[in-house]
Amino acid sequence: MTKYTLTYFDVEALGEPIRMLLSYGNLDFTDNRIDFEKDWAKFKAAMPMGQVPILEADGKIMYQSLAISRYLARLVGLYGENPLEDYEVDNAVDNINDFRAKLAGAQYEQNAVAKEEKFKLLKAETIPYFLEKLDAIAAENDGHFALKKFTWADVYFTGMSNYLSVMAQEDITANYPNLKKVIENTVATPGIKEWVEKRPKPKV
Numbered sequence: 001m002t003k004y005t006l007t008y009f010d011v012e013a014l015g016e017p018i019r020m021l022l023s024y025g026n027l028d029f030t031d032n033r034i035d036f037e038k039d040w041a042k043f044k045a046a047m048p049m050g051q052v053p054i055l056e057a058d059g060k061i062m063y064q065s066l067a068i069s070r071y072l073a074r075l076v077g078l079y080g081e082n083p084l085e086d087y088e089v090d091n092a093v094d095n096i097n098d099f100r101a102k103l104a105g106a107q108y109e110q111n112a113v114a115k116e117e118k119f120k121l122l123k124a125e126t127i128p129y130f131l132e133k134l135d136a137i138a139a140e141n142d143g144h145f146a147l148k149k150f151t152w153a154d155v156y157f158t159g160m161s162n163y164l165s166v167m168a169q170e171d172i173t174a175n176y177p178n179l180k181k182v183i184e185n186t187v188a189t190p191g192i193k194e195w196v197e198k199r200p201k202p203k204v
């Protein structure tokens with residue numbers, strides 16, 4: 001049986017959807033968490049693109065969190081059943097990822113004045129815009145993001161939800177019951193339920 005090692009920082013962020021997919025598939029994995037302050041400098045040089053997460057599977061090193069997630073989603077049966085269904089799932093993931101990128105653009109802005117401006121715009125327009133759209137998609141799909149069924153788009157959102165809330169500086173589900181439902185559905189799923197119960201206390 002293939003043994004996996006996920007290497008990431010001691011946070012949820014881009015690593016958590018991967019941990020959830022591995023857990024859903026009941027795949028044998030080591031959750032290797034790097035201490036950023038102490039060890040990152042020496043690890044970085046050895047990473048294919050100087051970044052994490054990476055997933056090692058029997059000697060093969062995979063990187064790029066979305067590519068890793070797609071690989072695992074296919075492996076554990078959380079994609080569509082034909083190219084059009086795959087498109088629906090990818091489309092949902094891309095919507096969520098666009099939201100993440102907007103938040104990250106403000107969160108990691110180095111210039112203090114520009115950062116404040118970006119946050120003002122996020123609060124006034126971008127966050128409600130994306131959350132309303134995503135909530136409507138989840139409503140149409142009965143508490144999922146695509147195909148009215150559980151797919152890795154739900155895992156992607158749920159795994160990143162704490163990170164998204166921290167970056168948005170608000171609970172992104174507070175006023176969006178259908179987004180809450182996606183998370184509830186996902187964390188009730190066998191494998192993910194056990195993972196969420198035993199995982200290290202959330203750090204984002």
Ligand SMILES: N[C@@H](CCC(=O)N[C@@H](CS)C(=O)NCC(=O)O)C(=O)O
Pocket residue numbers: 013014044050051052053063064065066
């Ligand atoms: N597109 C990459 C982005 C990876 C990324 O941004 N990783 C960050 C942590 S979330 C990182 O390694 N930062 C440390 C660095 O760049 O030195 C992915 O999705 O895997």
